[in-house]
Amino acid sequence: MNISDNRAYPQPVVDRDNRTYLEGWKNGSLMLQQCAGCHAMIFYPRPMCPHCWSDSLSWIKASGRGRVVSYSMIHRPNHPSFNDETPIALAEIVLEEGPTLLARVLSQDVKSGMAVELANDPESVARYPLPIFRPRLSE
Ligand SMILES: [Zn+2]
Numbered sequence: 747m748n749i750s751d752n753r754a755y756p757q758p759v760v761d762r763d764n765r766t767y768l769e770g771w772k773n774g775s776l777m778l779q780q781c782a783g784c785h786a787m788i789f790y791p792r793p794m795c796p797h798c799w800s801d802s803l804s805w806i807k808a809s810g811r812g813r814v815v816s817y818s819m820i821h822r823p824n825h826p827s828f829n830d831e832t833p834i835a836l837a838e839i840v841l842e843e844g845p846t847l848l849a850r851v852l853s854q855d856v857k858s859g860m861a862v863e864l865a866n867d868p869e870s871v872a873r874y875p876l877p878i879f880r881p882r883l884s885e
Contacts, residue, residue, distance in 0.1 A: 754827040757875050764791045766805050771877050774866035776808040778843055789845035810864030811882060812841040817856045837862070839879060852880045 760768055767790075770777035779788040783800030794801045817837035820828070828834060835856040840846045852865055861882040870878055 755875050756825050756827065763793055767791045768876075770805075770807070771875075772871065774864075774868070774871045776810050776841075776864050776866075776877050777805050778808045778841070778845060779803045780806050787841075787843045787845050789841070789847050806843075808864075809842050810866065812839040812862055812879070814838070814851065814856055814858055814860040814862055815840050815846065816858055817851065819856075837879070847877075849876070850874070850878045852878060855881075 758764070758768055767777045779791060780786070780803065781788060781795035781798065781800050782802035782804060783795060784798040786795060786797045787806075788795060788803065793803075795803060815838040817835055819833040820836055821833050823829060823832060823834060833854065835851040835853055837849060837851045837856060838846055839849055839851075839862060851860075851862055852870070861884075862879040863882040865878045865880040
């Protein structure tokens, strides 16, 4: 497979809540929402704050740094476009800004507690439809 050809992967459906998040990734950024009412950082994208119900949310560019909380090695993916890439590390990552997300880590040696960073090099951004992470060398 051509490394920049992501058409084989299932693609996210863009809606008004996730548009900024998905467009941010196309530019190599990890975008999070922040609530103007209680200042909470929010992930996943949604129309109102899950803490105080304010609909006054803005977008900020996250650092892209976080740590693996836990992970699974996927040997039997649920979509054939991933079959040639197994095992795939799917991790719960807690971001420096506070929210957690599920994302792939480009490593066969993932550990709980491992420092990770956004893998936002142009090839990865072009290839993967959602933000993806790699081990971070400096703690
Ligand atoms: Zn709030």
